[in-house]
Amino acid sequence: MSIQVNDVEHVAKLARLNLTEEERETFTEQLNAILQYAEKLNELDTDQVEPTTHVLHLSNVMREDEVRESLPQEKVFRNAPEEEDGQFKVPAVLD
Template sequence: MSITVKDVEHVAALARLELSDREKEQFTEQLNAILKYAGQLEQLNTNDVEPTSHAMPLVNVMREDEVRPSLPIEKVMLNAPDEEDGQIKVPAVLE
């Protein structure tokens, strides 16, 4: 599988990016190099390698949940940019 300039244009359109012709060519070359490298990785024999989710033995440190009183709504609304019917009103983020 290889990436074409048309593929790069499609992804750029989805991301709302405007790319020059040179950038399209550059990204096409870079993405194809990445795919070529991934193809090399597919050739590795991993039969004796134990599956892992992390290369390092990482563990999340969590604290116990505890119920605590929250701020009164009046204090919360003092910091709100705008308020309507007891709710914080923010500008729309979707068209």
């Protein structure tokens, strides 16, 4: 598989990019180099490699969900531009 100049022009049009002729040629060469490298990866023997969803082992780094005391309302509303009846007052969005 290879990329042609008209493919680059098509993608540029979809992305609403105005490319010079030099940019079209450069991007065509660069994209073809990427595809050639990807094809080279297909030559690797991966029969003994298990499929994975990610190359690195990831674990959940989120803290435990613990019930704890919340902030007092006075502290919460200290930096609020406006507050009314214990709620943030914001400009109306709907008529």
